Amino acid sequence: MPNGIIIIDKPAGWTSMDVCAKLRGIFHEKRVGHAGTLDPMATGVLPVFLGRATRAVEFAEQTGKEYLAGLRLGLVTDTQDVTGRVLEERPVTCAPAEVEAALAAFRGEILQVPPMYSAVKIGGKKLYELARKGREVERKPRPVTIHALELLERTGAGDYLLRVRCSKGTYVRTLCHDVGAALGCGGTLSALRRTEAAGFGLDRAVRLEDVQAAADRGEAERLLLPVDAYFRDHPALTVGLREERAARNGAAFPWRGADGTYRVYGPAGDFLLLGELERGRMRTVKSFYEV
Template sequence: MPNGILVIDKPEGWTSMDVCAKLRGMLHEKRVGHAGTLDPMATGVLPVFVGRATRAVEFASESDKEYIAGLKLGVITNTQDTTGEVLEERPVQVDHHQLWNALAQFQGDILQVPPMYSAIKRNGKKLYELARKGQEVERAPRKVSIRALGVLDEDRPDAPPQPGRADYTLRVRCSKGTYVRTLCHDIGQVLGCGGCMSSLRRTEAAGFTLAEAVTLEAVQAAADRGEAEALLLPVDEYFARCGWPGRAVLRPEAERRLRSGAPVGAPGMEGDFRVYSESGAFLALARCQGGRMQVLKRFFEP
């Protein structure tokens, strides 16, 4: 039975749930979930959790993300990206200094109004369902964090001005819940010419990068050879690299107590730990305090 993490390089035109559905068939496993939705036009890192590893999705979904995004100035659309209906086109007279000054306003903690074309629910209806009917409702601003924001390629704050240039490539590192297309739209508003997102590629999520990502075609080829499980990363590898450095190994009696739900003593141990059996099997995440081990999430089969 497959258990672990597949870091998929999501292709353009697929939803994140499309990818999960495809992998369920390839791996013959119903328990498949992803950490961090990507829009159909976006490509790049989509961590997919399989089998018992799906228990880690709630942790991985909270992580920061990194993107390479195309910013197209002078165009405003109803979806805030180039897949939508063009609402307005404006002339662009922006130089590098003006662009970098605008980007500086979006560094750190900011308030962002979610787009109408999003999966956020209002009274049981997803916003994009209302938007497709021509409806717009008020959305409360949400706090998000932009950890890093800059222009790629040859562009620098001290580069020669190029007034009228409309297309730029941004690097964005941000918190969970950030809409990069809304960021592009808002940058355009600050510059006065409007803007939208023309492309999006996620380069990092849940601590995984494109260097570790595999294509759906590669997974299918491995599945055809009966080798797909070899592509799975162990779920404890995610926790090892993302804030759970402690490692605790239980003796057989303590392991039996943990598996049965009985209290487990942890004298002299304080903090959060990845818990293993003596044979090396990853059992759980636990918090140790006051001489006791409190299990936070189990990763073994009952």
């Protein structure tokens, strides 16, 4: 059965779950999950985990992401992007220098109010379900971090291309909306391309049609990265048979070394687990071995 990670360059018009469904059919594997939802209009990096690798999704979801975002000034929509219903259109009189100056207030730790068209739940209901019924409810601001926010170029009279590096939970369309509000002319997201997620960039991404072509040749599994590729920043260590038996039984085992998080491999070289070494005892954080 296929086990591993594949980085998809998601096409516009597809939901993240559409991509997972397609890959579920290609690889004939029920266990498929993704790290970080992309709206249908967005394109770019979508890490997808198959088989036992789905156990790593919870870690990958927590990481920051990077985007190229189109900011369109003078336009306000109900979805905060160009796919929504236009609420306001205003003249744009600000110069690029003013846009650059406005971005300064959005770098670092900021508060964002989740958009109504989002999967955030309030009172057990997803906001987009309420929004589609014409309802709007009060949302509390949430802390997010904008690690980098750069104006790359002006692409039209009121259009700009931004590079955004941000924490989990950041809505780039809300960022565009809020920048437009700060400039007094309104703003919305005109395009979005994710360039990095879960530590993987576009250089590792493949198109769905290329995955299908590889599957038609019987070579789709060659596109999968091993699950330990996600944990590559943690040091690796190889244990003996005694330690492997303990780990497979869910028990901690003694090990010498500096405290920290490790990739733990069995004597045969197979990836057993992500472990935490503390005071000479290695405990399992998450196991990845064959049962």
